[in-house]
Structure formats: structure tokens, C-alpha cells
Amino acid sequence: MRRYAFFPGCFIQVRQPHLEALSRRILGELGVELVDVEGFTCCPEAVTLSVDKMSWRVMAARNLSLAEELGLDILTLCNGCLYTLRTVNQELKGDEELRGRVNDALSVIDREFRGLIRVRHFAEILIEDLERMKAHVERPLEGLRIACHTGCHILSPPEVMGFDDPYDPVILDELVEALGAEAVDYDLKTLCCGWTLSTYGSREASERLLASKLNSMRRGGATAIAVICPQCFHQFDVGQASAARRLGIEYRLPVFYYLELLALAMGFSLDEVGYRYHRVRSGEVEEALEVIG
Amino acid sequence: MRSSHPLRARPIVIGVAEACLRCGVCCAVETHFCHVQFEEEFDERYTYVYHCLSTPDPASNQGIWLCTACHKCEEVCPYETSPLRFIEAAKAEAYKRGLAPRLLTGIIAQITSTGYLFPITPSTVRRRAELGLKPLTTEAAEELRQIALKTGLTEPRGEP
Ligand code: SF4
Ligand code: SF4
Numbered sequence: 001m002r003r004y005a006f007f008p009g010c011f012i013q014v015r016q017p018h019l020e021a022l023s024r025r026i027l028g029e030l031g032v033e034l035v036d037v038e039g040f041t042c043c044p045e046a047v048t049l050s051v052d053k054m055s056w057r058v059m060a061a062r063n064l065s066l067a068e069e070l071g072l073d074i075l076t077l078c079n080g081c082l083y084t085l086r087t088v089n090q091e092l093k094g095d096e097e098l099r100g101r102v103n104d105a106l107s108v109i110d111r112e113f114r115g116l117i118r119v120r121h122f123a124e125i126l127i128e129d130l131e132r133m134k135a136h137v138e139r140p141l142e143g144l145r146i147a148c149h150t151g152c153h154i155l156s157p158p159e160v161m162g163f164d165d166p167y168d169p170v171i172l173d174e175l176v177e178a179l180g181a182e183a184v185d186y187d188l189k190t191l192c193c194g195w196t197l198s199t200y201g202s203r204e205a206s207e208r209l210l211a212s213k214l215n216s217m218r219r220g221g222a223t224a225i226a227v228i229c230p231q232c233f234h235q236f237d238v239g240q241a242s243a244a245r246r247l248g249i250e251y252r253l254p255v256f257y258y259l260e261l262l263a264l265a266m267g268f269s270l271d272e273v274g275y276r277y278h279r280v281r282s283g284e285v286e287e288a289l290e291v292i293g
Numbered sequence: 294m295r296s297s298h299p300l301r302a303r304p305i306v307i308g309v310a311e312a313c314l315r316c317g318v319c320c321a322v323e324t325h326f327c328h329v330q331f332e333e334e335f336d337e338r339y340t341y342v343y344h345c346l347s348t349p350d351p352a353s354n355q356g357i358w359l360c361t362a363c364h365k366c367e368e369v370c371p372y373e374t375s376p377l378r379f380i381e382a383a384k385a386e387a388y389k390r391g392l393a394p395r396l397l398t399g400i401i402a403q404i405t406s407t408g409y410l411f412p413i414t415p416s417t418v419r420r421r422a423e424l425g426l427k428p429l430t431t432e433a434a435e436e437l438r439q440i441a442l443k444t445g446l447t448e449p450r451g452e453p
Pocket of ligand 2: 370374
């Protein structure tokens with residue numbers, strides 16, 4: 001059993017708790033023990049806290065120190081949390097002077113960053129032990145054609161994130177194909193999901209972006225989307241539903257968080273993986289899953 | 294004074310705006326480009342990066358808040374320029390001067406008062422209970438509040 005300090009991230013905890021519940025169950029079945037850590041807070045989110053990098057580092061270092069106390073690596077479900085925690089972990093491990101300043105600030109709460117652990121994303125754990133995961137596939141997802149969207153913050157900067165090629169990411173495709181589904185290629189694969197446009201920009205721009213991306217996925221032959229980040233999930237689900245309504249176009253490309261696909265391949269029903277919480281559903285995908293049985 | 298706070302020292306972004314040759318590559322490369330280009334005001338000739346780097350007072354340019362720190366611009370720039378570093382420095386300056394959007398300052402207040410980026414709503418509480426998940430607690434936010442006091446994060450901003 002591999003043990004990790006479990007860091008679901010606040011987006012999932014607050015807005016998509018069904019993904020937290022499913023992750024606990026699925027990763028447990030795969031022999032990954034998720035240890036709850038009292039006191040974890042928002043990672044904190046890098047785009048917001050970029051206005052004050054020192055506060056960002058100190059708050060992230062506080063989370064890291066909690067996992068260090070338990071002697072456990074962190075396992076997260078979110079690209080954004082990975083970006084913050086891995087970046088700060090690496091910066092502080094490599095810069096004594098910066099670590100000193102951060103620890104000075106942490107001393108007000110009697111904590112210290114020591115640089116003892118690693119920060120992992122669930123997709124890394126799965127790809128590193130692909131055979132173990134494949135052994136749990138009972139119902140290969142044959143007939144599903146999936147457009148993979150890896151997301152920005154797990155890819156870049158590659159010298160820190162070290163997950164996949166930011167220009168041509170393929171690891172999520174490999175994970176999808178390991179479930180028996182087909183990963184389709186499409187030309188706008190590395191285009192961002194547009195989260196900040198829908199938050200700080202214009203709704204029209206966010207919808208134009210989504211329309212381009214979804215059309216590109218459709219041209220590639222996709223019937224569904226796979227993601228490994230809750231914010232990307234939200235964009236392709238809630239964002240797609242709202243873009244479709246306002247633009248009068250039905251893309252009908254349901255998005256699945258990768259662990260939902262894995263659960264389906266392990267024999268779970270659509271209802272058990274939380275499909276009822278999705279805004280975008282598709283008869284095509286539902287039928288394909290019925291045929292698989 | 295905020296500027297003399299020991300934790301305030303930050304690297305100075307030297308010459309990013311000058312180093313950029315306005316070639317447009319970071320925003321116009323066909324498949325690996327800045328997503329902010331989808332805003333109507335930008336095209337291949339007047340790019341988002343150009344917009345951020347050419348405003349006389351970058352901190353007062355509301356466009357800086359559209360950057361999501363995806364790093365694509367610095368990855369594709371043939372001249373090793375990093376618009377992202379420039380934009381992040383402009384955001385920091387804007388925050389100090391009280392020019393950050395209310396949405397952002399609200400999110401920071403939310404994080405330092407609850408520990409979460411998003412408000413815990415009755416629907417969150419209900420859904421977590423339905424799913425058999427533990428209720429979310431906010432006690433740890435006290436430590437974030439103490440950190441924010443030490444680093445000066447939540448000090449009142451200069452200008453409105
Ligand atoms: S880091 Fe910012 S400016 Fe650069 S490509 Fe990404 S969103 Fe655009
Ligand atoms: S940042 Fe680099 S790629 Fe972008 S316009 Fe300037 S020189 Fe060209």
C-alpha cells in the first residue's frame with residue numbers, strides 16, 4: 001500500500017465533492033492509501049496570489065510542512081495545486097536564502113519548511129504503475145473516442161513540472177488508451193481551457209475559446225473529453241453548457257475527470273461515478289457504455 | 294511603510310518590455326498560443342502580450358488580470374523574453390497600489406478568513422453530507438491570517 005498526504009484542493013472539496021468521494025474510493029481500490037491531514041488549506045492558488053509571491057510561498061510552505069511532519073509525500077487531484085506546491089517546494093529546496101525568509105515568516109505559527117517530501121499528481125502515480133491500474137480494468141471502454149485535455153499548469157514550466165511535453169502532451173492519451181478507449185488527436189490540444197477569461201475577462205471571449213476548442217475536438221472525432229484538473233472540468237462542463245445555450249450550438253461533448261473514466265472501466269455505473277452531477281451529457285456516450293455492458 | 298517591509302523585497306524585472314521585439318510569435322503560433330488572444334481587441338498585429346508590455350503604466354492596465362500564468366509565451370518566445378514575469382510584476386505593483394480587481398481582493402479575503410478559495414455554501418455542506426464526506430472546517434485559516442499579518446498581505450492598500 002502506498003501512502004500519501006491527501007490534498008484534494010478546495011475546488012473539488014467545495015464545488016465538486018463527488019470527485020473527492022470517487023477519488024477516495026478508486027485510489028483506495030488501486031492500493032493507494034490517502035491520509036487526511038488536519039490543517040491543509042488552499043494551496044494557495046497561484047494566479048490570485050501572484051500579487052504577493054512571498055505570501056504565496058509562505059502559505060504553500062505551511063501546507064508542505066504539515067505533510068513533512070507526517071513523513072508523507074503529497075498527492076493532489078488538481079493541476080493548480082500541483083503547480084503551487086511543486087514550484088514552491090522546488091524553489092525552497094534549492095534556495096537557502098529564500099527558505100530562510102520563508103521560515104522566518106512561518107515561525108509566527110511555529111512551523112518550519114524542511115524540504116523533506118515530494119508533491120505528486122494522481123496522474124503521475126497511475127502512469128508510473130500502469131500495469132497495476134490495467135489489472136483493474138474489467139470493462140474496457142471500447143467505442144469511446146476521447147479528446148484529452150491535459151491542462152496548462154501540470155505541463156509548464158517543464159523543468160519544474162516534469163510531467164509531459166508541453167507542446168505535445170501524450171501521457172493522458174496513454175492513460176485513456178489503457179482503459180480501452182481511443183484517444184483522438186486534435187489541433188488545439190494545448191490551448192488553455194480559458195478559466196481566467198471566464199473569471200476576469202469577457203464571457204464572449206471565453207465562449208469563443210470554448211467553441212474553437214470543442215469544434216477542434218469534434219473535428220478530431222471525439223465523443224467525450226478527458227481532463228485531470230477540476231477547473232478544466234468545470235470549464236468544459238458548466239462553460240460548455242452555457243456557451244452552447246448562448247451560441248445556439250450543441251457540442252454534446254461530455255467531459256470526464258480521468259478517475260471517472262477509470263471507475264467506469266472498473267465496472268462502476270454512470271450513476272456511481274457521479275454522472276448525474278454533470279451539466280453536459282450525451283446519449284451517444286451513454287449508449288456506447290450500455291453496449292459495453 | 295510597506296516598501297521597507299523585510300519580506301517585500303522582490304526581484305526587479307529588468308527590461309522585459311525592452312527585450313520584446315513585438316514579433317507576435319507568442320500570441321500567433323498556430324497551436325501553442327496565449328489564450329487571451331480570444332478577447333476581441335487582440336489579433337496578430339495587436340497581441341495581448343504587446344498590449345501588456347506597451348501600456349505606459351502597466352499596473353493600471355486591467356488586461357494584466359487575464360494572464361493565467363500558463364508559461365506558453367516564454368516557452369515559444371524566440372528571444373527568451375518572459376512576458377509572464379513582466380505581467381506578474383505589474384500585478385504585484387497593482388495590488389500594492391490598490392488597483393487590483395475587487396474580485397481578486399475578495400478571493401484573498403476569502404482564503405485568509407476560511408482557508409478555502411471558494412465560499413462554503415449550503416449546497417456544499419449538503420452534498421458532502423450526502424456523499425458521506427467529512428464536513429469542511431475553517432480553523433486552519435487562523436494560521437493563514439497570522440501569516441498574512443507577518444507578510445503584509447492583507448494590509449490596507451494605498452489607492453482605492
Ligand atoms: S503566461 Fe500569460 S501572457 Fe503568457 S501565454 Fe500564458 S496567459 Fe498569455
Ligand atoms: S515576447 Fe517574444 S515572442 Fe512575444 S512578441 Fe515579444 S519577442 Fe516576440
